[in-house]
Amino acid sequence: MASNAIEIFEVQLDQPNRVFYPGETVSGRVKLHLKEHLKIKELRLECRGEAYVNWPEYSGSHTRYHYNRERFFSTMAVILGEVKRLLKPPVMAQFTGKNKKNGMNSPTFISEGRYRFSFKFIIPEKYLPTSFEGRHGNIRYWARAVIERGLGKKNIKTKPAQFLIGDYVALEDFEDVSDPVIEEDSRTLGWSCMASGTLVIRAEIDRGGFKQGDDINISVLVANETSRNVAYTEMSLIQRVLFVGVEGGKTFSDQTVCYVRKQGVFSGWEQDFPNISLAIPPKTYPTLISCKCIAVLYFILIKAKVKGKLSKDGYLEIPVVIACSDDQSEMLAQLSTQANMTSQKPKRRKGTFFCITGNTPLMGGLNSSKSEYLKEDENDQYVFSPTFRSLGSYEGTFTDIANVYNSRNGKIPRGKVSIGHYTENSNVARNGRVKLVSVV
Numbered sequence: 001m002a003s004n005a006i007e008i009f010e011v012q013l014d015q016p017n018r019v020f021y022p023g024e025t026v027s028g029r030v031k032l033h034l035k036e037h038l039k040i041k042e043l044r045l046e047c048r049g050e051a052y053v054n055w056p057e058y059s060g061s062h063t064r065y066h067y068n069r070e071r072f073f074s075t076m077a078v079i080l081g082e083v084k085r086l087l088k089p090p091v092m093a094q095f096t097g098k099n100k101k102n103g104m105n106s107p108t109f110i111s112e113g114r115y116r117f118s119f120k121f122i123i124p125e126k127y128l129p130t131s132f133e134g135r136h137g138n139i140r141y142w143a144r145a146v147i148e149r150g151l152g153k154k155n156i157k158t159k160p161a162q163f164l165i166g167d168y169v170a171l172e173d174f175e176d177v178s179d180p181v182i183e184e185d186s187r188t189l190g191w192s193c194m195a196s197g198t199l200v201i202r203a204e205i206d207r208g209g210f211k212q213g214d215d216i217n218i219s220v221l222v223a224n225e226t227s228r229n230v231a232y233t234e235m236s237l238i239q240r241v242l243f244v245g246v247e248g249g250k251t252f253s254d255q256t257v258c259y260v261r262k263q264g265v266f267s268g269w270e271q272d273f274p275n276i277s278l279a280i281p282p283k284t285y286p287t288l289i290s291c292k293c294i295a296v297l298y299f300i301l302i303k304a305k306v307k308g309k310l311s312k313d314g315y316l317e318i319p320v321v322i323a324c325s326d327d328q329s330e331m332l333a334q335l336s337t338q339a340n341m342t343s344q345k346p347k348r349r350k351g352t353f354f355c356i357t358g359n360t361p362l363m364g365g366l367n368s369s370k371s372e373y374l375k376e377d378e379n380d381q382y383v384f385s386p387t388f389r390s391l392g393s394y395e396g397t398f399t400d401i402a403n404v405y406n407s408r409n410g411k412i413p414r415g416k417v418s419i420g421h422y423t424e425n426s427n428v429a430r431n432g433r434v435k436l437v438s439v440v
Contacts, residue, residue, distance in 0.1 A: 007034065018164075027118070028143065032117070039149075043079045051139045055136040068245050119143075144161065167324040170323050230314075231305045231306070233271070237298060241253050242294070260277070265304070284322055
């Protein structure tokens with residue numbers, strides 16, 4: 001059996017712990033140790049970057065699985081095998097070991113011994129989402145080797161050797177994030193026939209965009225006009241990861257990044273909490289909206305915990321943007337110039353960062369990720385870097401996709417949407433009522 005003939009088959013990167021950026025070179029080697037000869041059709045190397053989501057939806061005894069995939073780039077190079085598939089030898093093969101039969105190996109026959117095939121790969125000079133690992137999905141970049149054995153035989157694959165793509169999200173990529181944000185929420189607590197009063201939460205931040213390691217300064221006012229006391233007031237930074245399936249189904253997971261808890265408010269009183277500071281950890285994942293099946297969003301949650309088992313709490317959400325730190329921005333400014341990434345990253349308005357807590361339908365056809373091969377990079381015989389062009393895919397944020405869906409179907413998404421700026425651009429349902437909001 002072929003598996004018994006293989007002692008070691010793996011891909012090793014020269015710098016496995018390094019963080020890479022578009023336009024840089026990933027190098028490594030494919031190691032193949034054979035205990036006996038092996039007949040193959042071809043040995044190839046694959047490099048790929050893609051986002052993948054998958055989660056179950058339970059309904060009684062029935063389980064439905066949602067999935068989606070978006071491919072950012074995909075390429076391969078034949079190391080051994082059919083020469084006619086090679087435009088130009090893109091991989092340098094260095095043999096170290098035993099060689100039988102005149103010291104050469106047949107394209108379909110590898111003798112017993114140890115082999116090493118070195119390679120270099122240029123990361124495409126285009127905007128690539130940062131590597132990410134989430135509850136229901138991930139964004140990964142990797143290289144692996146594949147032995148294709150021929151018709152009717154199972155291929156042998158190495159474990160993918162992952163390399164990380166770093167953060168290069170800058171506040172300059174977004175619009176309206178330097179403006180102050182003021183939000184207010186007023187809700188009546190209790191039942192419709194036995195209302196206990198109104199709880200008002202008002203919050204203000206000096207801007208809507210922050211960098212890793214910054215402090216978010218919040219000023220909060222809680223006016224408790226209900227018959228119950230507020231046990232405590234909590235301000236927290238929440239990371240919401242939104243996963244979108246190929247058919248439009250979606251789910252999300254929330255995680256508290258940091259929080260501050262303050263005292264409560266007595267019934268009939270109001271309490272002011274000025275200049276509350278939330279420290280953003282330096283390694284916080286930046287805001288992500290460029291991927292069609294995964295979005296990473298942030299918002300400040302102000303919660304007023306009301307005493308009583310059946311009491312409803314008061315809360316207020318303020319969406320914010322998290323970008324990479326100044327140290328990374330200076331380094332990436334040079335990379336951005338070389339890779340010309342700025343031309344591919346249009347500015348976004350803060351209104352595009354929203355928090356879906358309901359079931360907003362998205363159109364599955366807009367998540368197509370089919371690609372057409374255009375050309376092979378032949379500048380260096382040791383480097384391969386393909387260019388791909390999306391076919392039938394929709395370029396835009398989740399908000400853009402929702403807008404297209406609404407315009408085509410004449411429907412308003414049903415869900416709770418929190419957006420920072422209110423204008424007369426489009427209709428979105430919020431808390432069961434239609435309001436005019438900005439989603440541009």
